[in-house]
Structure formats: structure tokens, C-alpha cells
Amino acid sequence: MEIIIQFNKEDMDVVVQPSIGWQDLNEQLAKMGSGLFFPVDPGPSAKIGGMIGTNCSGTNAVKYGTMKDWVINLTVVLADGTVIKTRRRPRKSSAGYNLNGLFVGSEGTLGLVTEATLKLTVVPEDFSVAVVTFPSIRDAASAAAEVMQTGIPVAAMEIMDEVQMKVVNLGGATAPRVWKEVPTLFFKFSGTRAGVKENISLVQKIARIHKGSNFEFAKDAREQKLLWSARKESLWSMLALRKDGEEVWSTDVAVPFSRLADIIEVSKKEMDDLGLFASILGHIGDGNFHESIIYNPKEERDKVETCVKNMVKRALEMEGTCTGEHSIGWGKKESLLWEVGPDTLGVMKAIKSALDPYWIMNPGKIFDRQG
Structure with a gap:
């Protein structure tokens, strides 16, 4: 259940089985010389099926969106054994209900995904990474908000506080590089060479306004990998401690x-x-x-x-959500009720009961049958 079933280069899409990892998918696309990639990038071990189940995102979400934005159609086995395909293969359709939106993020509680058709996009002409440090977490967060409010098209923007920077140093995954143990923003830029250069300059100006310093940007692919490695190794560094x-x-x-x-x-x-x-x-x-x-x-x-x-x-x-990408699972069922209220939760349960009347699909996830 981990193969590419069909690759449609001219249509910029791919049909895959659910156990293929997003990194494996991109490696195979690169070996084909396709010039295309799948941009959703959560943890390195994530598989497409799990990514669909949680509507995951990743560091590229600021530019490319979340999993729901990259699913064209799904083949799903329902609780009674019925096999459905949510829609056809064009990139847009207004035919009937948005069943993709129903199954993406449902955490396996409505059906079992056996195939997915995913959009692909063109590998950018140019790419760079930059890092900037701040005296406080508020300064870093304020700078990040202004970058977005100004409309600068960054490909990714990540924050790590001084504790996390210390964790990366202690974990040793990026040695011999030693990071300043202060709040830090990490940026990815992609696009044309001229566009990347201009966007780096604009972000640098905003960072200075918010007391940013030690602005460092990668000059080649090796430096890009090194600078971004601190962010990608953050969880593993914490686990190692x-x-x-x-x-x-x-x-x-x-x-x-x-x-x-x-x-x-x-x-x-x-x-x-x-x-x-x-x-x-x-x-x-x-x-x-x-x-x-x-x-x-x-x-x-x-x-x-x-x-x-x-x-x-x-x-x-603050009008936010209890989970931006990790989903509800078992741990945030009470939080979901606080967020949407009993009436909206009731609608969700009605959908669950209609598709899975005996509640056999991933029982206990998102909400409980009783109440």
C-alpha cells in the first residue's frame, strides 16, 4: 500500500496508495526528473494516509496551505464495505457535496482511504533559507505577524524560543554548528532569483524594526540544509534529551x-x-x-x-482553535466541545452515525458516542 499507482505529468497530479511517505513520494518524483513536487511537509515519517486523516500541514503551509488543499479525490471504504470515489480528476469541481472536505481531517472515523489523487506543483527556480534572532519571544512573534500582514510571499516561517534553540544544541544533531540560544525565526524563500532576493531584503527590514539581529541567509544548498536543519531536528532533539x-x-x-x-x-x-x-x-x-x-x-x-x-x-x-494541525484524537475531545459547542458537535455526530451507524471506525477518536 505504498506505491505510486499513476503519475500524470502533464496534469501535475499523482495517484498514490496511503502508506507512501511524502518524502518517498518526492524522492521518486525527483528521480523521474519530473520538475514537480508535493509540497505538504509534516514530520519526516508521515504517510499520505495519516496526513489525510489529520489534515496535516508543516513548514510549507504558509505558502502552500494544508493537506486539504492538495487532495483531488479519494477512494474510501465505508463502514459497511461500500467503496466510493469522492470525485473525478479535474482540479476543480462543483458537482455535489464536497466529500473530500468530509474525509480529510476525519481521523479515520468515517472511512478507510485506500487511494488518493494529489496535486503536484512546480519545483521553484530558486530557493533560500534565512535565520534571524530576537531579544524576546514577543519581538519574534510581532515580526512574524508583520511579515504576513505586509504580504511578503515567504515559503515558510518558523519560530523557536531560546529553550528550543538550547535543546537543538544539546541534542547535537546540527553539530558542529552552535546556535545562539535566543528566540529565533527561520525563513524559507522560493520563486524567481530576483523575487527571492527582494523578499529576503523586505524581511530583513521588518526584522530590524522588531530588534532582530544576526540575520543570516544561505549562500548555497549546503548552507540551506544546515540552517533549516535546526527546525527540522527540533522534535528529535527534544526526544533525545x-x-x-x-x-x-x-x-x-x-x-x-x-x-x-x-x-x-x-x-x-x-x-x-x-x-x-x-x-x-x-x-x-x-x-x-x-x-x-x-x-x-x-x-x-x-x-x-x-x-x-x-x-x-x-x-x-482569542478566536483561535484548539488544534491547528495535530487534530483532536483522544486528548482534545473536551477542547473540541469548548470550541464548536454542543449543536455543532451534534451535527458532526450525526454525520458519523449516518456513515458508521455502529461506530466501528476508529472508535473514541474526536468524540464519544454517548452524550
Whole structure:
């Protein structure tokens, strides 16, 4: 279940089985010399089926959107064994209900995806990476918000606080490079050579306004990989620091741009006040950030649950969402009720019951049958 079934170069799409990884897909497209790629880039181990189930995103979301934006059609096995295809292969269709939108993000609770037709896009002419440091997390978040509000077409914009930068240094994944342990923004730029150069200059000006310094941009492919590696290795670096009996709790929320600096600053203060070894990082270009916490379940679980619950409530008070990309799963069912309310949740349950009357598809995910 991990092969490319059909590649349509002229149509810029590909039909795949659900167990193929997005990185494997892109490697095969590159070997074909297609000049095309699939831009959704979550964690390196992610498979297309799971990416569909969670409507995941990744660092490229600020330019390319989330998984729902790249699905043309799905082949799905329903709870009663019926096999359906959600739509045909053109890039646009207004024929009937948007069944793609129903199954993407449903976490396997409505059906089993066996094939997916995905859009592809052209590999950009030029590409660069830049890093800039800030004296505070608020300064970094404010700079990120202004970049988006100004309309500069960055390909990716990621934030990491001073704790996460320290974690990367301690983890050693990017050695011998030693990073400044201060709040940092990471940028990707893509497009024409002239466009990339201009966008780097515009971002540099905004960074300076918000006290940014040590602006560094990659001059070649080797430097691009090195600079971006700190962000891509962040979770693995945190996992590598666990002691016996410790776990990592990684969770996310998303808020409108205008509230980014507020929620990040307050959330970080609470983590520090609770005495947790925790960091702020994430896809700040679309208002989405993560808390990543190392903790001992026997001694600190209550504090961690309080911290996460307060972050979610804060996001909802700011007209945000309890999860920007990690989905509900088992852990945020209560948060979903807070976010959408009982009537909207009732509609979701009615859809679930219509397609899966015995609730056999991934039971317990998103919401419970009772209540």
C-alpha cells in the first residue's frame, strides 16, 4: 500500500496508495526528473494516509496551505464495505457535496482511504533559507505577524524560543554548528532569483524594526540544509534529551495573526512559572505554534495538563482553535466541545452515525458516542 499507482505529468497530479511517505513520494518524483513536487511537509515519517486523516500541514503551509488543499479525490471504504470515489480528476469541481472536505481531517472515523489523487506543483527556480534572532519571544512573534500582514510571499516561517534553540544544541544533531540560544525565526524563500532576493531584503527590514539581529541567509544548498536543519531536528532533539521515565508532550493551537505575540508570550510565561522544561516552536506563518514539554508522568503530569488546558482556553478566547494541525484524537475531545459547542458537535455526530451507524471506525477518536 505504498506505491505510486499513476503519475500524470502533464496534469501535475499523482495517484498514490496511503502508506507512501511524502518524502518517498518526492524522492521518486525527483528521480523521474519530473520538475514537480508535493509540497505538504509534516514530520519526516508521515504517510499520505495519516496526513489525510489529520489534515496535516508543516513548514510549507504558509505558502502552500494544508493537506486539504492538495487532495483531488479519494477512494474510501465505508463502514459497511461500500467503496466510493469522492470525485473525478479535474482540479476543480462543483458537482455535489464536497466529500473530500468530509474525509480529510476525519481521523479515520468515517472511512478507510485506500487511494488518493494529489496535486503536484512546480519545483521553484530558486530557493533560500534565512535565520534571524530576537531579544524576546514577543519581538519574534510581532515580526512574524508583520511579515504576513505586509504580504511578503515567504515559503515558510518558523519560530523557536531560546529553550528550543538550547535543546537543538544539546541534542547535537546540527553539530558542529552552535546556535545562539535566543528566540529565533527561520525563513524559507522560493520563486524567481530576483523575487527571492527582494523578499529576503523586505524581511530583513521588518526584522530590524522588531530588534532582530544576526540575520543570516544561505549562500548555497549546503548552507540551506544546515540552517533549516535546526527546525527540522527540533522534535528529535527534544526526544533525545529524555531521561528514563520521561515523556515528551507536544501539542498545538492556532490564533489570528493579531493575537500571536500575546498568546505566545503568556503561554511561555506560564510554562516557566510552572517550572516545566518546555519550549515554544511552530509554524508561526499561519498562526500555528506548539508547546513541547519534557516531563515525568508520575511527578509532573498534573502541571502539564494544566499548562496545555490553559493554552487551549487562551487560544479559544482569542478566536483561535484548539488544534491547528495535530487534530483532536483522544486528548482534545473536551477542547473540541469548548470550541464548536454542543449543536455543532451534534451535527458532526450525526454525520458519523449516518456513515458508521455502529461506530466501528476508529472508535473514541474526536468524540464519544454517548452524550
